[in-house]
Amino acid sequence: xxxxxxxxxxxxxxxxxxxxxxxxxxxxxxxxxxxxxxxxxxxxxxxxxxxxxxxxxxxxxxxxxxxxxxxxxxxxxxxxxxxxxxxxxxxxxxxxxxxxxxxxxxxxxxxxxxxxxxxxxxxxxxxxxxxxxxxxxxxxxxxxxxxxxxxxxxxxxxxxxxxxxxxxxxxxxxxxxxxxxxxxxxxxxxxxxxxxxxxxxxxxxxxxxxxxxxxxxxxxxxxxxxxxxxxxxxxxxxxxxxxxxxxxxxxxxxxxxxxxxxxxxxxxxxxxxxxxxxxxxxxxxxxxxxxxxxxxxxxxxxxxxxxxxxxxxxxxxxxxxxxxxxxxxxxxxxxxxxxxxxxxx
Amino acid sequence: xxxxxxxxxxxxxxxxxxxxxxxxxxxxxxxxxxxxxxxxxxxxxxxxxxxxxxxxxxxxxxxxxxxxxxxxxxxxxxxxxxxxxxxxxxxxxxxxxxxxxxxxxxxxxxxxxxxxxxxxxxxxxxxxxxxxxxxxxxxxxxxxxxxxxxxxxxxxxxxxxxxxxxxxxxxxxxxxxxxxxxxxxxxxxxxxxxxxxxxxxxxxxxxxxxxxxxxxxxxxxxxxxxxxxxxxxxxxxxxxxxxxxxxxxxxxxxxxxxxxxxxxxxxxxxxxxxxxx
Ligand SMILES: Cc1cc2nc3c(=O)[nH]c(=O)nc-3n(C[C@H](O)[C@H](O)[C@H](O)COP(=O)(O)OP(=O)(O)OC[C@H]3O[C@@H](n4cnc5c(N)ncnc54)[C@H](O)[C@@H]3O)c2cc1C
Ligand code: SF4
Ligand code: FES
Numbered sequence: 001x002x003x004x005x006x007x008x009x010x011x012x013x014x015x016x017x018x019x020x021x022x023x024x025x026x027x028x029x030x031x032x033x034x035x036x037x038x039x040x041x042x043x044x045x046x047x048x049x050x051x052x053x054x055x056x057x058x059x060x061x062x063x064x065x066x067x068x069x070x071x072x073x074x075x076x077x078x079x080x081x082x083x084x085x086x087x088x089x090x091x092x093x094x095x096x097x098x099x100x101x102x103x104x105x106x107x108x109x110x111x112x113x114x115x116x117x118x119x120x121x122x123x124x125x126x127x128x129x130x131x132x133x134x135x136x137x138x139x140x141x142x143x144x145x146x147x148x149x150x151x152x153x154x155x156x157x158x159x160x161x162x163x164x165x166x167x168x169x170x171x172x173x174x175x176x177x178x179x180x181x182x183x184x185x186x187x188x189x190x191x192x193x194x195x196x197x198x199x200x201x202x203x204x205x206x207x208x209x210x211x212x213x214x215x216x217x218x219x220x221x222x223x224x225x226x227x228x229x230x231x232x233x234x235x236x237x238x239x240x241x242x243x244x245x246x247x248x249x250x251x252x253x254x255x256x257x258x259x260x261x262x263x264x265x266x267x268x269x270x271x272x273x274x275x276x277x278x279x280x281x282x283x284x285x286x287x288x289x290x291x292x293x294x295x296x297x298x299x300x301x302x303x304x305x306x307x308x309x310x311x312x313x314x315x316x317x318x319x320x321x322x323x324x325x326x327x328x329x330x331x332x333x334x335x336x337x338x339x340x341x342x343x344x345x
Numbered sequence: 346x347x348x349x350x351x352x353x354x355x356x357x358x359x360x361x362x363x364x365x366x367x368x369x370x371x372x373x374x375x376x377x378x379x380x381x382x383x384x385x386x387x388x389x390x391x392x393x394x395x396x397x398x399x400x401x402x403x404x405x406x407x408x409x410x411x412x413x414x415x416x417x418x419x420x421x422x423x424x425x426x427x428x429x430x431x432x433x434x435x436x437x438x439x440x441x442x443x444x445x446x447x448x449x450x451x452x453x454x455x456x457x458x459x460x461x462x463x464x465x466x467x468x469x470x471x472x473x474x475x476x477x478x479x480x481x482x483x484x485x486x487x488x489x490x491x492x493x494x495x496x497x498x499x500x501x502x503x504x505x506x507x508x509x510x511x512x513x514x515x516x517x518x519x520x521x522x523x524x525x526x527x528x529x530x531x532x533x534x535x536x537x538x539x540x541x542x543x544x545x546x547x548x549x550x551x552x553x554x555x556x557x558x559x560x561x562x563x564x565x566x567x568x569x570x571x572x573x574x575x576x577x578x579x580x581x582x583x584x585x586x587x588x589x590x591x592x593x594x595x596x597x598x599x600x601x602x603x604x605x606x607x608x609x610x611x612x613x614x615x616x617x618x619x620x621x622x
Contacts, residue, residue, distance in 0.1 A: 252594035
């Protein structure tokens with residue numbers, strides 16, 4: 001294990017070095033009473049306090065709306081052109097292990113069979129400089145889905161605060177090494193790095209002690225597509241879809257045209273399986289007309305269909321959907337109930 | 346990296362009204378290389394686009410045995426299909442595809458084929474039918490049962506005539522009670538009823554069924570009674586789709602992506618899916 005450390009007071013130098021090397025830097029920023037991943041020009045803009053920004057870093061890989069092609073009309077002719085994809089080298093500073101892991105999950109969908117250039121050209125230009133979570137929130141359940149407050153998955157550099165204001169600096173990928181080289185002079189060293197990290201991890205995990213393993217959920221889902229539980233458990237869902245938009249792993253999208261008399265664009269927009277018209281056929285038939293069916297789809301997709309298909313759970317346990325659901329529907333509670341049903345039946 | 350959403354330009358070489366609100370297009374790729382090299386299999390589909398309006402998935406209704414063009418047949422029901430309806434011969438639209446799986450025609454060699462189609466769902470089977478008829482000697486008996494609500498609603502009317510005249514095809518046409526005209530020579534009755542009436546043999550026979558959900562639902566039990574096992578009954582599913590590429594997450598039934606793993610399924614595959622369609 002590396003024994004490099006970066007002091008909190010030197011994070012500014014990290015930002016400056018990244019900017020100097022042509023990186024765009026994105027970090028949690030407080031704005032309108034909430035915290036958001038935003039582009040920053042200086043470390044002073046960064047919000048250190050909030051565990052998780054409201055938005056996930058998904059939108060830097062897969063923006064909520066983006067043109068996928070453009071066209072022009074003239075005299076009954078149409079010409080179709082590619083759009084210039086903007087994908088500056090982007091360092092996401094202060095991402096959490098769950099958010100970094102989500103980008104690995106998204107890779108599965110955008111690369112099975114067809115490679116999706118819009119995702120990949122961005123993903124290949126993104127570096128996650130993650131900060132391990134010292135005190136997980138009550139809504140976090142990463143440990144229930146195979147991750148942890150110090151999980152390295154998807155991160156290029158992992159920073160762990162092993163002493164007050166001193167962060168263990170672990171490059172985890174070639175890009176991470178490249179960034180490390182930019183600030184080699186600012187890195188110090190520490191003794192007993194491994195032990196200090198272990199201590200940090202133990203402390204962080206204490207906050208997650210009450211979170212259970214969800215290892216029986218999948219087998220219950222395999223057998224219980226039709227179960228009255230779905231209706232009773234999700235009755236108060238409003239179908240607003242905020243859970244899917246804030247989710248770092250939800251990836252369903254719509255394709256729409258926007259045009260005027262002379263030209264137009266085809267755009268890819270985030271969509272949500274929680275909306276009734278998501279699956280509405282032109283005939284008027286809708287396989288998921290009822291909200292409980294749509295909520296069931298959400299759980300099934302994340303914890304059964306996606307694992308069936310790609311061998312990964314489509315959830316990183318960030319808890320944003322729990323935090324922001326207007327009617328306090330708690331996905332962890334639902335999964336935990338399922339785990340109980342699976343264990344006792 | 347290639348833009349997987351970018352359609353090819355195709356020119357409408359022929360436009361025909363097939364039924365009320367239903368049109369067929371013959372489309373030719375503008376790009377010469379595409380025209381020569383484009384390959385697909387019967388049962389596959391594409392995303393057809395009207396620039397400024399959007400894209401819609403339709404099956405490729407022409408057979409892969411006819412080269413140089415593709416055909417589609419669609420009913421104008423919404424935003425894209427209505428805009429498509431307003432296009433004329435010589436106009437340009439977009440096409441990307443072929444997508445999805447296909448009918449495993451090679452597996453059907455030396456077998457009898459029973460095609461059962463309802464209304465606007467003849468196009469996907471039409472691709473298979475012509476594919477089979479273009480290689481006629483490789484297959485056994487060919488029976489086509491086609492039903493529509495009314496005589497006017499029948500699509501590809503002149504081709505139905507061609508099939509009718511062929512000695513190597515048995516065509517049974519039917520319309521729903523009340524949908525007949527005074528000079529209607531076909532049958533009157535719903536597809537499942539007529540199927541029961543004609544009771545085709547199931548031995549060494551493959552059944553290919555495409556139609557509205559209600560027709561399909563009542564046709565399967567009749568096929569079962571006739572002795573068709575679920576493995577030899579094929580159908581297509583038409584979920585709502587956007588990307589056609591297994592990305593947008595819209596078309597799934599359980600862990601199946603209908604746009605990738607389908608749209609062609611056997612009844613036994615469908616029976617294993619959760620009832621979410
Ligand atoms: C694999 C596949 C193959 C297909 N092949 C064919 C084919 O060969 N021929 C063919 O004609 N069609 C085919 N379809 C169906 C075809 O894709 C749709 O009819 C078409 O996409 C409709 O597009 P649109 O933009 O015109 O409709 P939209 O504008 O999307 O219009 C329909 C929409 O309007 C709304 N809407 C429509 N009707 C109602 C209603 N009754 N109640 C409430 N809301 C409603 C819904 O949002 C609905 O999605 C196929 C579909 C698939 C998936
Ligand atoms: S955020 Fe809550 S109310 Fe809104 S769709 Fe999700 S579960 Fe339903
Ligand atoms: S249509 Fe987009 S995933 Fe199937």
